[in-house]
Amino acid sequence: MSKNNLLGMDIQELNRVVKNYRQPKYRGKQLFQWIYKGINSIDEITNLPNDFKEKLDKEYYIFRLKIVEKYQGIDGRTIKLLFALEDDNIIESVVMKYNYGNTICISTQVGCRMGCSFCASTLDGKTRNLSAGEMLDQVLKAQEVIGERISNIVLMGSGEPLDNMEEVLKFLHLVNHPDSLNIGQRHITLSTCGLVPEIIQLADENLQINLSISLHASNDIQRMEIMPIAKKYKLDELMKACQYYIKKTNRRITFEYALIHDKNDQIRDAEILGSLLKGLLCHVNLIPINPIKERDFQQSTKGQIQVFKEKLESFKIPTTIRKEMGSNINAACGQLRKGYLDSMKK
DSSP, rough: OEEEEEEEEHHHHHHHHHHHOOTTTTHHHHHHHHHTTOOOGGOSSSOOHHHHHHHHHHHHOOOOOEOOOOOTTTSSEEEEEEEEEHHHOOEEEEEEETTTTEEEESHHHHHHHHSSTTTTTGEEETEOOOOOOHHHHHHHHHHHHSSSOEEEEEESSSSGGGGGGGHHHHHHHHHHSSSOOOOGGGGEEEEOOOHHHHHHHHHTTTTTOOEEEEEOOHHHHHHHOOOGGGTTSOHHHHHHHHHHHHHHHHOOOEEEEETTTTTTTTTTHHHHHHHHHHHHSEEEEEEEOOOTTOOOOOOOOHHHHHHHHHHHHHHTOOOOEEESGGGGGGTTTTTHHHHHHHHHHO
């Protein structure tokens, strides 16, 4: 008989588990609290009767991610972690230490099927979705590694979060629960390449998370060249979904724009982008692209990035330039996982 992993179960599921064993309902809360402290086995739970633990152990277990590799940036403020899943698939997370707290960038899928041309996550396609428990354990494991609390989460690692909607929503509720990690929704950012129906569905969830959309181009033709999703959802459709999201949640959207030398970083691109976003409750985050060996994209110059920023600001659009962290340890999405898997093939 195969066992079920308790890590990833919500309070309702655990209440059903204890009910099946004819235990009082409060045992469900006890189980929940212990599991999300980051224990490794049922035996570590000290306030459950031994006979209940023995019965529980016959049908359930707790599986924790295994750290395969750990890399630390030269600055000491960036840590990249490679994890092995129960089926031996490999995923990655990045911890970034800021003055205002520790942020983790987690993966939501093994690989990705979106095919964005600047991202290493997509090079081998999507293997499978991650469970809510596998997402949450990235946070728990990171806290164990750094010995400090993670206060901010970005779903911006390998995978498209909205392509794994059910488990991502479960993760968001789990990590926000006061008896779990109790990380406020406003300290969580979800990044998507722009799945229009799912953005609308997310709006209807009435969450208070931060939504980040990978735009990376100011027109459909240009966007289709670097983001295949643009062939399915045009910018006009995407902007309508964004307007709906803002109206429904009253939350500002961040648009991520990776500047690629001589491709989308010209002054005309900034003018078109400014016209597209003008009047929208939004913020633009300009990203100096991380070059990957499988693509020939190069970073824009610092001067070009600054000119681009100033042009957007002339449209009254708040704009920042993302600080680069961890480039010396291949901290861009999918790069470490890709490098590790390639080395295993040799």
